Amino acid sequence: MVPHLITALNGPINELEQRILDSTPAIERWFRLEWMEHTPPFYSSVDLRNAGFKLAPVDTNLFPGGWNHLTRPMLPLAVQAAMAAIEKICPEARNLLLIPENHGDADYLDNVAQLAHIFHAAGLNVRVGSVDPEIRDVTTLTLANGQQLRLEPVVRNGGRLATRHFDPCTILLNNDLSQGAPGILEELHEQYLLPPLHAGWSVRRKSRHFQSYEEVSKRFGKMLGIDPWLVNPLFGHGGEVDFANGAGMEELAHNVDALLARVRRKYKEYGINEKAFAVVKTDNGTGGMGVMTVHDARDLESLSARARERMNIAKDGRASHEVIVQEGVPTYESVGEATAEPVVYMMDRYVVGGFYRVHGERGIDENLRGPGAGVVPLDFDDSARLNQPGGKGAAEAPNRFYMYGVIGRLAMLSASYELEATNPEAEVYD
Helix, strand or coil: CCCCECCCCCCCCCHHHHHHHHCHHHHHHHHHHHHHHCCCCCEEEEEEEECCCCEEEEEEECCCCCHHHCCHHHHHHHHHHHHHHHHHHCCCCCEEEEEECCCCCHHHHHHHHHHHHHHHHCCCEEEEEECCCCCCCCEEEECCCCCEEEEEECEEECCEEEECCECCCEEEEECCCCCCCCHHHCCCCCCEEECCHHHCCCCCCHHHHHHHHHHHHHHHHHHHCCCHHHHCCCEEEEEECECCCCECHHHHHHHHHHHHHHHHHHHHHHCCCCCCCEEEEECCCCCCCCEEEECCHHHHHHCCHHHHHHHHECHHHCECCEEEEEECCCCCEEECCEEEEEEEEEECCEEEEEEEEEECCCCCCCCCCCCCEEEEECCECCCCCCCCCCCCCCCCCCCCCHHHHHHHHHHHHHHHHHHHHHCCCCCCCC
């Protein structure tokens, strides 16, 4: 279901977490019924924020990096989930071609090597291929641990992708297509392409994802008997903004003001004595770029030139003008002296692990992704073993990672809704 991992939570279990723990059978049945009607993304990771009074996703990645940060005991879960995912999509699969980002640092390359290891352990022949036009020959890269990663140039043979002497039946993208899908990946009707091209950021929009999440959270809240706001960050469209010349800033300030008013009403309803804040984000793209915390709409009038420049540039140096305004969810988790937020990893419909993203110089209301961020792996709780009925132990050690797995899967289900809505090959019935 969800692995029993040790979290940074050491205080008493609050009402929301207890409700989720007590409702495990109903929740798992609800998910099973959903997966009978919807196809989960091939793999995903979800960044969460736990404010105590609410727990919500703030980012869902459908081309997740960071697999190298899962601990060794988590790998069998990832391998088993990979086997299930491949068997469901392409049971006759034998050869898998993994296509990573064109440019990545040492940490990202470790992630690629880990993914290749997972799918090799799942029983597949795996090659790592590059669609970077600068990679014209086999290139061997040395990883931080001394191991080597072999990159092979990808070629197109009619309607198929291949590398030299390797003809895959399945293509796995670990490239979020921020700059659009290269032509070599289009019109591949003879091979399975996972995830599909419309999962890339050239098509995806965070506003569409969180609109789907709002729908899912309402249905989940009705099933659980809770206010969906407790697991859903409010959001609104920010409009088109050019932070460099100020175009659209007036509309953005109005939208920030409107969202903060909605959040304050919720805080008043629940007696929450906190200062509401909003987060302005680019509507497409990830990597923690183009993210800004705003406590008051008037803050936008005094943005520094550096802040404006950061908001105008997204991943790979792309100019970004579409933004959303999202309810800021503070994180009250910490590891040592560092502010922390959990990240949940999933493959197919299974939670396979996670870690804490930490930052020692940023506060509870700030974006933790960026320079200075670190990762703290999560360990399995060895005290939590399956017990005989009536035995002691299970009640003494509740799985506090479980609620993270639940919210992560809600975000994953929302991504499923989102991909169904944007699928260019979806059948339309009159």
